[in-house]
Amino acid sequence: MELEKLIAYHCGPALSGIKPANIFSCSGKFCLYTAAVHLNKRCNPFGVYFLPVCRSNGATLLFVYNKNLLESVLQDKTVKQILHSAGYTPGSSVQDLVFQLSDRLAYNAEFPHEIGVFLGYPVEDVLGFINNHGVNYKICGCWKVYGDEQRAADLFRQYMECRKKCLLRMTRGESLEKLCERAA
Helix, strand or coil, X not given: CHHHHHHHHHHHHHHHCCCCEEEEEEECCCXXXXXXXXXXXXXXXXXXXXXEEEEECCEEEEEEEEHHHHHHHHCCHHHHHHHHHCCCCCCCCHHHHHHHHHHHHHHCCCCCCCHHHHXXXXXXXXXXXXXXXXXXXXXXXXXXXXXXXXXXXXXXXXXXXXXXXXXXXXXXXXXXHHHHHHHC
């Protein structure tokens, strides 16, 4: 249950269907590879998927995504161009693109900053980060903002409220499946 509360807090927006994906680092005390199998059995019917993407320094990154929302984001023409220029295979399925991201996280020396499009960050912010090498941003919250500051600040608040609500619901005994029902 402790792992599920961590997931509810860190990935509430993806579980609830307001964001295409979340990613967080989880300590080695949890076997995320085994947990992901069980979580997928429970939550895939609601369109929510769990994928441990890489392990480093005793922690594992867990990528949690809402398949329908992510599929919608990845259909955007500019997003396709960003991914193609980063080396992703054009025309790949959502699952294949997520696996390509996982490989890039695990095996590339440089962090794949295109991850922002998977996480639902505004395209102008992802491109701004890549083109400015992470500097010259307007504000910083869940990500570094290069475009619409007000829109980003509103999203930061919405995501934080969602995370808190999901954790509260879990603390009151609701299951991950119940959190995911809204995403379906």
